[in-house]
Amino acid sequence: DLYQAVTNQAGRYVQGGGCTSVGVAGLIHSGGFGSFSKGFGTAASGLLEAEVVTADGRALIVNACTNPDLFWAIKGGGGGSWGVMTRVTLRTHALPEFFGGAWGKIKASSDEAFRRLLARFFDFYSTHLFNPHWGEQVKIGSDNTLEISMVCQGLDPRQAPQIWAPFFAWVKAAPADFSATNELGARATPARHWWDIEGNPSMIQDKRPGAAPGHGWWKGDQGQVGAFLRGYDSLWLPATLLQGEQRQRLVDALFAGSRYKQIGLHFNKGLAGAPADVIAAALDTATSPALTEAFALAIIADGEGAAYPGMARAGVDLDAARRDARAIDRATAELSRVAPGAGSYVSESNFFNPRWQQAYWGEHYPRLQTIKRKYDPDGLFIVHNGVGSEDWSADGFTRLA
Numbered sequence: 001d002l003y004q005a006v007t008n009q010a011g012r013y014v015q016g017g018g019c020t021s022v023g024v025a026g027l028i029h030s031g032g033f034g035s036f037s038k039g040f041g042t043a044a045s046g047l048l049e050a051e052v053v054t055a056d057g058r059a060l061i062v063n064a065c066t067n068p069d070l071f072w073a074i075k076g077g078g079g080g081s082w083g084v085m086t087r088v089t090l091r092t093h094a095l096p097e098f099f100g101g102a103w104g105k106i107k108a109s110s111d112e113a114f115r116r117l118l119a120r121f122f123d124f125y126s127t128h129l130f131n132p133h134w135g136e137q138v139k140i141g142s143d144n145t146l147e148i149s150m151v152c153q154g155l156d157p158r159q160a161p162q163i164w165a166p167f168f169a170w171v172k173a174a175p176a177d178f179s180a181t182n183e184l185g186a187r188a189t190p191a192r193h194w195w196d197i198e199g200n201p202s203m204i205q206d207k208r209p210g211a212a213p214g215h216g217w218w219k220g221d222q223g224q225v226g227a228f229l230r231g232y233d234s235l236w237l238p239a240t241l242l243q244g245e246q247r248q249r250l251v252d253a254l255f256a257g258s259r260y261k262q263i264g265l266h267f268n269k270g271l272a273g274a275p276a277d278v279i280a281a282a283l284d285t286a287t288s289p290a291l292t293e294a295f296a297l298a299i300i301a302d303g304e305g306a307a308y309p310g311m312a313r314a315g316v317d318l319d320a321a322r323r324d325a326r327a328i329d330r331a332t333a334e335l336s337r338v339a340p341g342a343g344s345y346v347s348e349s350n351f352f353n354p355r356w357q358q359a360y361w362g363e364h365y366p367r368l369q370t371i372k373r374k375y376d377p378d379g380l381f382i383v384h385n386g387v388g389s390e391d392w393s394a395d396g397f398t399r400l401a
Contacts, residue, residue: 003195012092015046025085030347031076031287036153037268039132044075045281051087055380073371076287080383100160100188101151105181113177114144118251124167126242135268140258160188226306231325233332233350235342236294239272257334260327270294288362290343356385
C-alpha cells in the first residue's frame with residue numbers, strides 16, 4: 001500500500017521494506033531495510049513523526065522536538081517494546097528514473113575454481129558495486145555456486161548491463177572452470193512501474209477473496225510463507241574486509257562457512273558505501289552503529305515448508321532441524337573469525353543470541369534502557385530479547401529485577 005501510494009500514484013520514493021508484506025510500523029521499530037537502502041537509508045532514519053500510545057494509555061506525538069527521547073528509541077529500538085504506533089509521517093525522495101538489477105547463477109567446477117570466483121567477484125564488487133546504486137544480495141552455496149540477485153537505482157538501461165559486462169565476460173571465458181546454471185544478465189526499467197503487480201513476471205498476485213488488486217509478493221519470497229525455521233543468524237561484515245589483504249581473509253571465511261551452509265550477503269543491509277547524509281541519518285537512530293560500517297549483512301538460515309497445525313503434511317523432522325541448526329552455528333563461527341564481535345540485525349537474527357544487547361544495539365543499549373524505564377516502568381511491553389526483557393522471565397510474566 002505504501003509503494004502503491006507513494007511511487008505508483010505520486011511518483012516519489014519512500015523507504016519501505018524489500019518484501020512487500022513488511023509492515024511499516026514494525027519496519028521502523030526494527031531499523032528496517034529496503035532493496036535501495038544503500039541509496040536512501042533505513043526506514044527508521046526516514047521517520048519524521050509518529051503517534052504512539054504508551055503504556056499509561058497516553059497518545060503521544062513524537063518527533064525531533066516533542067518527546068525526542070522516545071522518538072529516537074522507536075527508530076530502531078526494537079518492535080513491541082515502546083508502545084502502539086498508530087500514525088507515522090515518513091520522508092519521501094525524488095524517484096529515480098530507473099530501477100534495475102543483475103541476476104544469474106554460476107557454478108565452479110572445483111573448490112579452487114570457486115575460491116577464484118569469490119575473489120574475482122569481491123574485487124569486482126569493491127570496484128564497481130560498492131556504492132549507493134546497488135543493493136540486495138548474492139548467495140554463496142555449499143555446492144560451489146554464486147547466485148546473483150541484485151538490484152540498482154539511478155542507472156539507465158545502458159549503464160546497468162555495461163557495469164556487469166566485464167565480470168560476466170571473465171566467467172564465460174573459462175568454461176572449464178565455470179558454468180552459468182541460470183542466465184547471466186542485467187537491465188534497468190522505468191522505476192514508476194517497479195511495484196506494479198499486474199503483468200509483472202517477478203511477482204505473485206494475492207488472489208485470496210477480498211484481497212486488494214494491487215497486493216502481492218515477490219516470487220523469490222514464496223518459500224518464506226509459513227516456513228518452519230530450523231536456525232537463523234546474521235552478522236554485519238565491516239567494509240574493512242574489502243580492502244587489500246583483508247579481502248582474501250573475507251574470501252577464505254566465506255568459503256569455509258559455505259562448507260556448512262549457504263551464506264546470503266545482503267548488501268542493502270549494510271550502509272558502508274552510502275552517501276554521507278544517509279550515514280548521518282542512520283547514526284541518529286537506535287540501531288547499532290555497526291550498520292554504518294558494514295558493507296553487507298550476512299544471513300545464514302534454513303528451514304522447511306509450512307507447518308501450521310492441521311495441515312496435511314508429515315511432521316517436522318527434528319533430527320534434521322538440529323543438524324541444520326548446528327551447521328548454521330558453524331558457518332556463523334567461520335565468519336565471526338574475520339568479524340569478531342560483529343553486530344546483528346534484530347529482525348533477522350539468532351533467537352538464542354546470548355549477547356543480544358550488544359549485537360542489536362551496541363553502545364546505544366544503556367540509553368535505550370533509560371528511556372524504557374521512563375515510558376514503561378512496569379514492563380507492559382516485553383518481547384523476547386527486547387529492551388528491558390532481561391528483567392523478566394522467559395515467558396515475560398514474572399519480574400526478576
